[in-house]
Amino acid sequence: MLKRAALALTLAVAATGASANPELLRLQRDPNQWVIPNGNYASQRYSELNQINRENVNQLRPAWQFSTGVLRGHEGGPLVVGEVMYIHTPFPNRVFALDLNTPGRVLWRYEPTQDPSVIGVMCCDTVNRGPAYADGKIILSQADTTLVALDARTGREVWKVKNGDAGKGETSTMSPLVVGDKVLVGISGGEFGIRGHITAYNLADGKQAWRAYSVGPDNEILFDPQKTTAMGQPVGENSSLRTWEGDQWKIGGGATWGWISYDPELNLIYYGSGNPGTWNPVQRPGDNKWSMTIFARDANTGMARWVYQMTPHDEWDYDGVNEMILADNIQVGNQRVAKALVHFDRNGFGYTLNRENGQLLVAQKFDPAVNWATHVDMETGRPQVVREFSTRQGGEDQNTQNICPAALGSKDQQPAAYSPRSGMFYVPTNHVCMDYEPFRVSYTAGQPYIGATLSMYPPKGSDHMGNFIAWDAGQGRIVWSKPERFSVWSGALATAGDIVFYGTLEGYLKAVDLKDGKELFSYRTPSGIIGNVNTFTHKGKQYVAVLSGVGGWAGIGMAAGLQGESEGLGAVGAYKSLSDYTQLGGVLTVFALPN
Amino acid sequence: MLKRAALALTLAVAATGASANPELLRLQRDPNQWVIPNGNYASQRYSELNQINRENVNQLRPAWQFSTGVLRGHEGGPLVVGEVMYIHTPFPNRVFALDLNTPGRVLWRYEPTQDPSVIGVMCCDTVNRGPAYADGKIILSQADTTLVALDARTGREVWKVKNGDAGKGETSTMSPLVVGDKVLVGISGGEFGIRGHITAYNLADGKQAWRAYSVGPDNEILFDPQKTTAMGQPVGENSSLRTWEGDQWKIGGGATWGWISYDPELNLIYYGSGNPGTWNPVQRPGDNKWSMTIFARDANTGMARWVYQMTPHDEWDYDGVNEMILADNIQVGNQRVAKALVHFDRNGFGYTLNRENGQLLVAQKFDPAVNWATHVDMETGRPQVVREFSTRQGGEDQNTQNICPAALGSKDQQPAAYSPRSGMFYVPTNHVCMDYEPFRVSYTAGQPYIGATLSMYPPKGSDHMGNFIAWDAGQGRIVWSKPERFSVWSGALATAGDIVFYGTLEGYLKAVDLKDGKELFSYRTPSGIIGNVNTFTHKGKQYVAVLSGVGGWAGIGMAAGLQGESEGLGAVGAYKSLSDYTQLGGVLTVFALPN
């Protein structure tokens, strides 16, 4: 089955002439390895492995562990290529190649020298979501925006290139994606008035192939006014410029710090852009396009095929960067959508789109607490904002209260999983609200360009701050929801064992039953989990692996040693009791069934 | 059985009028708890628990974990008092009280504010061997020599007192011992020309009760020239001063940074003193008494009952501070020694003494590689030094090569275990040699006062740097020896399950068969283990717990980020390949059998 699918795809690719990386296509279909941070180009975080399953997962236990020697938030997860596991750390962005034949044996390690001043311009902890593998290379995007290709066998640098300027607040936390002969990488800095872009570098030598900004003139955002569409219509000329006052787009944000997906048949990449700069909406009238937008771009040229802006004129910092999950044959009403894109946005809506043309099919709340908008108008694609929760409405220096979700969204960077067996999505979510008070701010390169004071807390009457949910993307409804004390900040994994794994901020790795969310397994790892759960086999035996090490935006209080309730862009207060459960760490745990 | 023994002792104590702490005596006899760092006053590191045993230990597995949020060497181990576990960290010396009913739940945490400049005057990593418990208090000796008593229920400070002056290089790494109504604590700084002492503070209020220096005038070392004996003879007047030139004793070292044991019947405490300052023997002629000495002192007054100097006029930095294990009814030849003291010294000799009077019974090499002395003269107690390996012989700036053991000894601070069931001792050892080149140095307060350049390596022809051995202290011979790649820097635990636990520098927790050293269990914890293995029960189930987190002198290269072969007082080169196996960490792992 698996083999046949792979073959079919390879042929399709050959037919369209798209340059998908044949090695990567092959490797990502081998469930024994884990070669792409989110499992495959479709970002499904699904594995065909089923040795560990509903019946025996309660016997799962740690098999071996490896401390990375670095504290603060450990996002991303291990890659497994052949008999080697690659793990990485937050700043200073170490990479270790570990020999699976002698668990914990370090084959090589890489530790870049980076100016530590970059720490001060990273908004949400010193995280890194992990390197990419392709073509015998490990490609890492360092905090200081250095993109480096390492020889996967020796750890030696093959090439490196600077993708941005940390002096201006441009940093990097994301996982590059290799497509064909190119490495695609985004940039962070939405809180520093940067202008986001996705850039393609040649895998062979690191030479820049193309760059597509999120905001700006058509030739810089790589839009064809006639061919690039939004809601089925050509965007027309200056589709971005028209939505900004004067030169504001130059510091307009739209950072691209999330995940990239890819459809080899369509040869399109999919990703989202972040918040427009500043967080004070009063200062930047207009829709601020194309911040908060899903982009479908041609992988070879970067030209935009279609776009969809989820949160025009953001007033809440609902970055649109969360992963785009590509799933096939989703039943929406009586329409069977061959090629869907499913996206759980920070703004609390779960979107289903036709990924061939960007048609909006479903937009429903995936947390019932969401109150900033009543619904999304399916004709215009625009959310119907509730006046009471508009932070621009009252003007500057007015505190708007009880907005749900909080700025970190009903879901943040933690990637969801999709099981083709159940056809459902398994989503780590936040259940947090906020007060938001915009204030006037002026831009200085390299200085925070934020302009709002936030404070966060659980929804009124709620005693928990997260849920792990199953979502029906065709119907736009929650199938089951499992409450968690804190936000679930870890990436999920669904397997053919009909279980889903995820981690909690207290540090538990959990496995639940696909069908009803019943907890089947739970183990307390050394530190809070904001990493993503991956699986692989070695010598025929299935393993599950995860990094623990609390941090990220939710854990910023502990990670950066902040105490004030509204510090850490408003997150410190909400999560302050986290330190009663866990402390900083940085440990890989590899789980297995007993022999 | 256990109960009867406890009762007998309590009566004996009452009879001699000694003020052993009755609560501590009772608690340390309860195998369900672990209330003294080395298990009991006798430093036996033995537990009567046998749920985990030779037959089932292979099924042992991590039950839960807790990252301390601190990197560098984690020495010592968890205390368990009732349903609360207390763990501690290296500098900044955090203490956590964890609720065993909700594993990992932090009841309270304590983090002292200490001047970080103390890090620079700690010779051998920022380690701490753990607090003491007594009388509802947790007593911690911080790096900066602050001795603090915390309310065990709330973590609030009850009292604190400064035991030394970090500005002069006085620091602390050791575990205080509570005896009766006093807290006993030593001091580190042998590499900074300090003058070591043991000091008793009142448990109730921290007021100083007595202080006994290692070197100096009789009234400061608390010697009675007539009643204090060495090798069965009164020491006479100025027994220390006579062995130093001029005022050199004032910067004479003899730090007291190791373990303290206690015999409640005799009301004597036992501990050893460290190296004389400087490491350049040419500069300090004489025996340099009472450095490198075992002391037996009255617990109430501090007066010395007897002393035994193991390495007069040290030329190798063989600190005599390793733990004194008190064992009863040891058969030495045809003599049955009711009250023995067994000590594995850095100098490579395993000593058995009569702890009532200091009589030397056995002194044999516990690593066959030991070459600096041929034997110990049983009449005089003096080692017979091999001229070729005397570092003074060639004078200053002469490199003496291939001395075994290296300065860190055939064993360092890592405590051994004693099983009353087998009557044998289980000893984590180093198998390392060195080159040693003394040079002239002058004393400046707070500056290193070392005066030798060292480099370390495995013994010629040897491919490993450690052994875990079983030792017969009556016969002075190795019963079995299990080689390890690196020195075994972790404290052992023997149990009534007839197994012995220890950790390795790569990070494995191992369990071996008491009778032959066969490895029965091994688990790779997150980081190298230099902590001590402890055991306890909770709700009737046995657990084994250990801190991992590589460091200490052996791990100083990684801990302090040193690269040069002879940096870290000579240790960096020998252990440089350690980073191919493990990285820094700080994680508690609690093991249990499956339910």
Ligand SMILES: O=C(O)c1cc(C(=O)O)c2c(n1)C(=O)C(=O)c1cc(C(=O)O)[nH]c1-2
């Ligand atoms: O606008 C940006 O450039 C930017 C960057 C990042 C980042 O790179 O981690 C985050 C965010 N924004 C952000 O809004 C956010 O919620 C967030 C959470 C996290 C995290 O790793 O936990 N990073 C980021």
Ligand SMILES: O=C(O)c1cc(C(=O)O)c2c(n1)C(=O)C(=O)c1cc(C(=O)O)[nH]c1-2
């Ligand atoms: O002379 C001293 O004051 C002193 C202190 C310490 C210490 O406090 O850790 C060590 C030593 N010496 C020492 O010689 C030594 O081998 C050593 C090893 C370790 C360790 O924790 O690994 N500490 C120390």
